[in-house]
Amino acid sequence: MIFMSAGIAAAAGILSLLCCRRGGLAGVAGVAGTFLSVIAGIVGICTSPPSGVSLLFMLPTLILAPAAAVHSVAYIKGHGNPGIYWGFFNLTVATMLALPLLKEDFLEFLIIWELMGVFSFVLVMFNYKAEELKRVAWIYLLACEAGGLLLMLFYALSFKTGAPRELFYIAGVAGFGLKAGFPLLHLWLPEAHPAAPAPVSAIMSGAMINLGLFGIVVFVFPGMDASLCGWTLLILGGISTLGGILFALPQDNLKRLLAYSSIENIGIISMALGCTFLGGAFKNNSMIVFGILGTILHIINHALLKGTLFLGAGQVYCSSGTLSIDRMGGMMKKTPVTGSCFTAAAVGLSGLPPFNGFIGELMIYLAAFSGICSGVWQLRIAGIAAALILSLTGACAVAAFAKAVGGTFLGEPRHVDDCKKESVWMYGPMLFLLFLSLLIVFSVPFTVPCIFKVLNVSTIDYASTGVQKILFCAASFSALFYVLSTLLLLFRRFVRVRGNENAAGPTWDCGYAKPSARMEYTGSALIQCLGDLFNSFLQIRRKIEPPQGLFPKKASFQWESPDGAERFFWAPVFTFFAGVSDKVHKFQSGYLHMYVLIMTIVIIAMVVWAIIS
Amino acid sequence: MNMAVDLVLTAFLGICLMLSASSRLVHCVRLVAFQGILLGIMPLLMWNWSNAAPGMEIWGAAFVNIIVKGVLLPVLLLRAMRKAGVKRELEPLAGYSWSLLIVSVAGAMALWLSRSLNIPGVPVLAIPAAAVTVFTGLFIIISRRKALTQSLGFLAFENGIALFGAAMHLEYGFFVEMGILLDVLVLVFVMGIAVFQISREFEHIDADRLNLLTDNVEVK
Numbered sequence: 001m002i003f004m005s006a007g008i009a010a011a012a013g014i015l016s017l018l019c020c021r022r023g024g025l026a027g028v029a030g031v032a033g034t035f036l037s038v039i040a041g042i043v044g045i046c047t048s049p050p051s052g053v054s055l056l057f058m059l060p061t062l063i064l065a066p067a068a069a070v071h072s073v074a075y076i077k078g079h080g081n082p083g084i085y086w087g088f089f090n091l092t093v094a095t096m097l098a099l100p101l102l103k104e105d106f107l108e109f110l111i112i113w114e115l116m117g118v119f120s121f122v123l124v125m126f127n128y129k130a131e132e133l134k135r136v137a138w139i140y141l142l143a144c145e146a147g148g149l150l151l152m153l154f155y156a157l158s159f160k161t162g163a164p165r166e167l168f169y170i171a172g173v174a175g176f177g178l179k180a181g182f183p184l185l186h187l188w189l190p191e192a193h194p195a196a197p198a199p200v201s202a203i204m205s206g207a208m209i210n211l212g213l214f215g216i217v218v219f220v221f222p223g224m225d226a227s228l229c230g231w232t233l234l235i236l237g238g239i240s241t242l243g244g245i246l247f248a249l250p251q252d253n254l255k256r257l258l259a260y261s262s263i264e265n266i267g268i269i270s271m272a273l274g275c276t277f278l279g280g281a282f283k284n285n286s287m288i289v290f291g292i293l294g295t296i297l298h299i300i301n302h303a304l305l306k307g308t309l310f311l312g313a314g315q316v317y318c319s320s321g322t323l324s325i326d327r328m329g330g331m332m333k334k335t336p337v338t339g340s341c342f343t344a345a346a347v348g349l350s351g352l353p354p355f356n357g358f359i360g361e362l363m364i365y366l367a368a369f370s371g372i373c374s375g376v377w378q379l380r381i382a383g384i385a386a387a388l389i390l391s392l393t394g395a396c397a398v399a400a401f402a403k404a405v406g407g408t409f410l411g412e413p414r415h416v417d418d419c420k421k422e423s424v425w426m427y428g429p430m431l432f433l434l435f436l437s438l439l440i441v442f443s444v445p446f447t448v449p450c451i452f453k454v455l456n457v458s459t460i461d462y463a464s465t466g467v468q469k470i471l472f473c474a475a476s477f478s479a480l481f482y483v484l485s486t487l488l489l490l491f492r493r494f495v496r497v498r499g500n501e502n503a504a505g506p507t508w509d510c511g512y513a514k515p516s517a518r519m520e521y522t523g524s525a526l527i528q529c530l531g532d533l534f535n536s537f538l539q540i541r542r543k544i545e546p547p548q549g550l551f552p553k554k555a556s557f558q559w560e561s562p563d564g565a566e567r568f569f570w571a572p573v574f575t576f577f578a579g580v581s582d583k584v585h586k587f588q589s590g591y592l593h594m595y596v597l598i599m600t601i602v603i604i605a606m607v608v609w610a611i612i613s
Numbered sequence: 614m615n616m617a618v619d620l621v622l623t624a625f626l627g628i629c630l631m632l633s634a635s636s637r638l639v640h641c642v643r644l645v646a647f648q649g650i651l652l653g654i655m656p657l658l659m660w661n662w663s664n665a666a667p668g669m670e671i672w673g674a675a676f677v678n679i680i681v682k683g684v685l686l687p688v689l690l691l692r693a694m695r696k697a698g699v700k701r702e703l704e705p706l707a708g709y710s711w712s713l714l715i716v717s718v719a720g721a722m723a724l725w726l727s728r729s730l731n732i733p734g735v736p737v738l739a740i741p742a743a744a745v746t747v748f749t750g751l752f753i754i755i756s757r758r759k760a761l762t763q764s765l766g767f768l769a770f771e772n773g774i775a776l777f778g779a780a781m782h783l784e785y786g787f788f789v790e791m792g793i794l795l796d797v798l799v800l801v802f803v804m805g806i807a808v809f810q811i812s813r814e815f816e817h818i819d820a821d822r823l824n825l826l827t828d829n830v831e832v833k
Binding site for chain 1: 729763
C-alpha cells in the first residue's frame with residue numbers, strides 16, 4: 001500500500017508528461033496524482049506502518065508535496081510547459097516517497113536516488129530559457145552526478161573485504177553529504193534554490209536534502225563506531241550551521257538567503273543526530289532522548305517552516321517580478337496574508353518561543369546541556385560546542401530573518417512599481433503549513449510516548465528525563481502567548497473603533513517634509529554591522545564610490561558576498577583542472593596522422609613494457 | 614616445409630622495406646597484393662602434411678584470402694587510383710630514406726625484442742615479421758599524405774595481424790579471419806568511393822588537409 005503511493009505519483013507524472021500538449025489536463029492530472037499518492041501514503045502508513053526512520057523521512061514529503069502542488073497551480077501559469085513541470089514534479093515526489101522505504105537493498109536505493117537527481121534537475125532548469133540558468137543547471141547536475149559517483153564507489157567498496165574502512169566511510173559520508181549540503185559540498189544549494197521554481201525549492205529544501213542524512217544514518221553508519229559517527233555529524237553539522245547562517249546574512253537574493261538558511265538547518269539536524277549518537281556511545285540516556293526528539297522535531301519543523309518561507313518567496317516573486325530584497329519593500333500592503341505567514345514562519349525558524357521551531361531547538365539545547373552535566377569529558381566538549389554554536393546561530397538567524405522580512409515586506413516599495421495582488425492558491429498552502437506548525441506545538445507533549453513506541457527502542461527510558469513535563473510547559477507557554485496576543489489584537493480593534501482619528505500616511509513619516517523610499521534602510525544596510533563583524537570570514541566584496549566635494553552629485557555603494565567555498569576552494573580547483581584539460585585537448589589536432597602516431601607510440605610502449613617486465 | 618615458411622616470412626620483411634621506400638602507387642599496390650597472396654598460402658605451408666591432409670576450412674581460408682587480398686582489393690584500389698588520377702605519393706611527411714631507416718630500425722628492434730618470446734611450434738621469424746608488418750602499416754598511415762596510400766597502409770597493417778593469427782594457429786582462426794576480411798573489404802570499398810568523391814570535391818586527396826571538420830576550433 002505504501003509503495004502504491006510512490007506508484008501513483010509516478011503514474012500521474014507519466015500521465016502528465018503524455019498530455020504535455022494540453023496544459024490544463026496535465027495540471028489536473030498532476031495535482032490529482034499528488035493528492036492521491038499522499039492519501040495512499042497516509043493510508044499505507046496507518047495500515048502497515050514502516051519503521052520509524054523511514055516514517056520520519058517520508059513525513060516531510062507527504063506534508064510538502066500537496067502544499068507545493070497547490071502553490072504550483074498559480075506559480076507556473078505562463079512559465080513554460082505545464083505538462084513537463086507536472087510530469088517531473090510527480091516523478092520527483094514518487095522517488096522521494098520511495099527512497100525512505102528502500103533501506104534493505106542499497107542497489108535499488110542508488111537507482112532511485114540517481115533518478116531523483118535527474119528528475120529534480122529538470123525541475124530546477126524548468127525556466128530553461130533564462131541565460132544565467134545554464135551555469136546553475138550545470139552545477140546542480142555536476143553535484144548530483146558527483147554524489148552518485150561517490151555512492152557507487154561506496155557500494156563497490158562495501159563488497160571488497162580488504163578495502164580500507166576509512167575510504168568506505170568517507171565515500172559514503174561525502175556522497176550523501178553532497179545532497180545534504182555538508183560544508184564544502186553545499187555549493188549547489190545557494191545556486192539551485194534561487195533558480196528553481198519556488199514550490200520545487202520548497203520540496204527540495206524541506207524534504208529532499210534530509211534524505212542525504214537518511215542515507216548516512218541507514219547505509220553508512222551501521223557497523224561503525226557510534227562515537228565516530230556522532231563526532232562526524234556534530235563537527236560537520238556545526239560547521240554547516242555556523243557557515244550557513246553567516247553566509248545567509250549578507251545575501252540580497254531572498255531565495256539565496258533561504259537556501260543558506262537550509263544549510264544551517266540541516267546542520268542543526270545533524271548536530272542533534274550527532275548528540276544522539278554520542279549519547280548512545282557513552283550510554284547517556286537523557287542525551288539520547290533529547291537528541292532524538294530534537295532531530296525529529298527539527299526535521300518536521302524545518303520542512304513546514306522552510307516550505308512556508310519558500311512558498312512565500314514564490315508569491316513575492318510572482319507579485320513583484322524580483323527576488324532582490326534591496327529592490328523590494330512595502331510588500332505587506334499588497335500581499336498581507338503572504339507577508340504575515342512569511343513573518344510567522346521566519347520567527348518560527350529563528351527558534352523564537354511561541355512557535356514550533358523553539359520547541360525543536362529547545363530539545364537540542366537540552367541534549368547539549370545533558371552532555372555538559374554528564375561528567376564524561378567527551379560529552380562535555382560536545383555539549384559546550386553544540387550549545388555555543390546553537391546560541392550564536394540563533395542570534396544570527398534572527399538578524400537574517402529580520403533583514404528578509406523587513407527588507408521585503410516593511411517600509412515603502414523601493415524599485416517595484418506595479419505589484420500584483422496575492423492569490424489564494426499561493427497563500428492557502430502557506431496557511432495550511434502554518435496550521436500544522438501550530439498543531440505540532442500543542443500535540444507534541446501528547447505524542448511523545450507514541451514517538452518512542454514507533455521508534456521501537458526498548459532501551460531508552462524517556463519517562464525518567466521528564467521530557468513530557470518540559471514539553472507541556474513549552475506548549476502552555478505558547479498557548480498563553482497566543483491567548484494574550486489574541487486579546488491584544490481584539491483590544492486594539494476595540495480601541496480603533498472608539499478613537500477614529502488615526503489616518504493612513506506614508507511609512508516612517510516622522511519629521512521629514514517629503515519622505516521617499518530612497519531614505520529607507522535597505523536589507524543590506526540593516527545587516528551591515530554584522531557583515532563588518534564577520535567580515536574576516538565572509539570576505540564581502542565592496543565597491544564604494546563616496547560622495548565628493550561640497551555638493552556631491554553621485555555616490556554609490558555595492559556589496560556582494562559570493563560563496564566562500566566556491567571562491568576559495570572550488571574555483572581554484574576547477575581552474576586547475578580546466579587548465580590541464582586544455583593542455584590535453586591540444587592532442588585533438590584534427591590530423592589523422594597525429595592520432596595514429598599517438599596510438600602507435602602507446603602500443604609500442606605497451607609491447608616493450610610487457611616484454612621487458 | 615620449415616624452409617618454405619622461413620622464406621615466406623623473410624619475404625614479408627623484405628616487402629615491408631620495399632613498401633616504405635617506394636613512391637609509385639602502382640608498385641605499392643602490387644606489393645600489398647603479393648603480401649596478401651603470401652598470407653593466403655601461409656596456413657598451407659604451416660600445415661603438418663605428414664599426418665593428414667588439411668580440412669576444408671584451411672583450404673577455404675587460403676582461397677578467400679588470396680582472392681580478396683591478392684586480387685579483389687588491389688583491383689579496387691587501382692581503379693580508385695585511376696579515377697582520382699593519382700600516380701605517385703609526391704610529398705610524404707617523412708622522406709623515403711628516413712622511412713627506410715625507421716622501418717629497418719623497427720625490424721631490428723622487433724628481432725631483438727622477440728628473442729624472449731620463444732613459443733614452441735611457432736617459427737622464430739613469425740613474430741618479428743608480423744610485428745614489422747603491423748608497424749610498417751601504421752607508419753605508412755602516419756607518414757603519407759594521400760588517402761589512397763593510407764588505405765594501403767591499413768591493408769598492410771591488417772596483413773600483419775592476420776600473419777600473427779596464422780603463425781599462432783589460433784583457435785577459430787577461420788571465423789575471425791573471415792570477420793576481419795569483411796571489415797577490410799568494406800573499408801577499402803568505402804575508401805575507394807570516398808577517395809573518388811573527395812578528389813572530385815576538393816581536387817586533392819591529401820588527408821592532412823582534411824582537418825576542417827575537427828572539434829578543435831582553434832585549428833584553422
